[in-house]
Amino acid sequence: MGFPVRRSWRPHNPQQKSHALACSIHQEPFAISGAVSGVKHRIDLFGVLVLSFAAATAGGIARDVLIGAIPPASIQDWRYITLSMIAGVVTFFWYPLIARMKSPVQIFDALGLGLFAVVGAGKAIDFHLGPSAAVLMGVMTGIGGGIARDLLVSEVPVVFTAELYAVAALAGATVVVVGDSVFPRSAPVAVVGGVVCVVLRLMAIRRGWKLPVAQQPD
Numbered sequence: 001m002g003f004p005v006r007r008s009w010r011p012h013n014p015q016q017k018s019h020a021l022a023c024s025i026h027q028e029p030f031a032i033s034g035a036v037s038g039v040k041h042r043i044d045l046f047g048v049l050v051l052s053f054a055a056a057t058a059g060g061i062a063r064d065v066l067i068g069a070i071p072p073a074s075i076q077d078w079r080y081i082t083l084s085m086i087a088g089v090v091t092f093f094w095y096p097l098i099a100r101m102k103s104p105v106q107i108f109d110a111l112g113l114g115l116f117a118v119v120g121a122g123k124a125i126d127f128h129l130g131p132s133a134a135v136l137m138g139v140m141t142g143i144g145g146g147i148a149r150d151l152l153v154s155e156v157p158v159v160f161t162a163e164l165y166a167v168a169a170l171a172g173a174t175v176v177v178v179g180d181s182v183f184p185r186s187a188p189v190a191v192v193g194g195v196v197c198v199v200l201r202l203m204a205i206r207r208g209w210k211l212p213v214a215q216q217p218d
Contacts, residue, residue, distance in 0.1 A: 027116075027145075029109040031056035031084040034149045035091035036098060041153050045092055051149055052088030053081065059144025063120050063137045067127040106205060113165070114172055114197035117142035118190050121173040122180075131177045138173025139166060142197075164204035167211065172197025 034055025038048035057074035064072035074080040091098050098105075120141025124134035143159045143166050150157040159165045172193045179189030203209065 027056040027080065027112060028083060028087050029105055029112045030145045031087035032091055032098060032105060033109065033146065034084075035088040036095070037149055037153055037155075038088075039092060039095045043153075045089075048092045049085055049088040051152055052091070053084045054152060055145040055149035056080070056084040056087070057145065058148035059116060059120070059141040062144050063123065063141045066140075067124055067129060067137065069123070069127065107202070110168075110198045110201040110205075113142045113169055113201055114194035117169040117172040117197050118176050118194045121176040121193070122190060125177065125180055131181070134177045135170065135173045138176065139169045142166075142169035142173075162210075164200060164209050164211070168197045168201040168204065171200055 031052045034051035034053070035048050037055075038051040043051070057072075057080055060074045060080075061072040064070065064074075117138045119138075121134050121138030123141075124137035129137065143157075146159050146165070147157040175193035175196050176190055179186060179192065183189050
């Protein structure tokens with residue numbers, strides 16, 4: 001006996017289409033980060049494009065598969081694939097320019113993290129997952145791409161070492177889930193969750209906030 005599978009959300013009305021477009025645009029910093037990693041490891045163009053797509057979409061794909069939203073939105077909507085490929089090509093051929101844009105990329109990355117964490121948690125709620133699972137799906141959506149990117153180049157995922165990356169996604173997703181229990185389907189709650197995630201991430205970068213690391217014996 002198989003598990004029930006629910007068809008994923010398809011953007012038919014203008015509001016849904018604008019939502020899908022916003023998600024695909026805000027995946028660009030993640031796509032760029034994947035392409036940058038590929039260029040730094042001297043991977044060829046195909047490999048750079050694979051890393052770009054993986055970094056931009058792996059979190060959302062994993063979430064959709066786990067909640068039964070098949071096929072995943074990142075695969076069925078051509079904009080996700082197209083924009084990640086564009087980011088990969090631009091980074092491959094104009095890497096010196098991208099490398100000089102560290103601060104803007106970090107800002108857009110924080111915005112993308114906030115959006116993905118909120119969208120991930122909200123979609124899990126729409127598929128009737130419990131609060132804990134919805135928070136987990138929000139975090140996975142936000143950090144899954146970075147984990148996939150780093151594992152593909154045999155590195156420790158940066159989300160485990162960077163300044164409050166996963167914690168920021170956790171905070172944003174938690175706000176959405178808790179707020180939804182009081183104000184169901186509330187857009188202001190989603191905005192607050194995104195703002196909490198983005199502000200916490202940017203403050204962590206600015207002030208160097210990190211979780212403690214276990215001391216190793218000499």
